[in-house]
Amino acid sequence: MQSVVAATEDLLLFILSEKGLRIRQYLVRDILKAVDALLQEDLVACNFDGYSIERKTSISEEHTMVTRMANGFRYFGQALRKAPEAWVAMLARLSVKPEFLAFILDLISALMQHSSRKIPETCWICLSKLLHKAVVSSKSDDLRHGHVASSFDARNDSA
Structure with missing residues (x-):
């Protein structure tokens, strides 16, 4: 497991270096696409009959992207459980590097700018x-149980 952690750290250090600028740009772009897919999938999950949502990508594309993201987090969690001391030490070393902090701030800034309208809308x-x-289920429950009076009427009756 130590060799996997060391290789991962080397890869991340390359990505954070000047030579990794293009990779960082692609990473930010892909993360923004994944967030869009996640927000769209959440929005579709809330969908009710008769309401259509304009889609820029197909459902299968978004589902694939969200599935990949979920699998990535799951596999990383499994690796953390197998050798937590090695991964935590590597993440601690990376977290104090100014390049890492700059990348995280760039990523957060891009997410905020890109999703500032989409998150509230969703x-x-x-x-x-x-x-x-x-409201629909409440009305159907009232009709099923013979309650036709509104809550306003009930408050006035008790006064």
């Missing part, structure tokens, strides 16, 4: 759909 659409479902 959240509001999902919240709207959930409220719609709650």
Whole structure:
């Protein structure tokens, strides 16, 4: 496992070096695409009947990207469990490097700029759909149980 950790550290150090600029740019671009796919998949998961969502990519492309992302995190978690001391030490060494911190800040900045509108939009659409479902199910429950009076009427009766 030590050789895998050492090879990973060498790769990350190359990516963080001046020679790795193009790779960093591609990484940021791919991460932004993955975040878009994740947000779109979450939005589709909140979908209710009669509401269509404009899509820039196919469902299978987005699902594949989200699956790859999930698998990557799962495999990294498995590697961490097998040799936590080696991975934590490597991550600690990387985290104090100014190049690593600059890359993380660039990544966060790109995510904020790219997703600043998409995240709230996705959240509001999902919240709207959930409220719609709650209202519809509440109305159907009231009709099933013979409750036709509104909560406003109930408050006025008790006064």
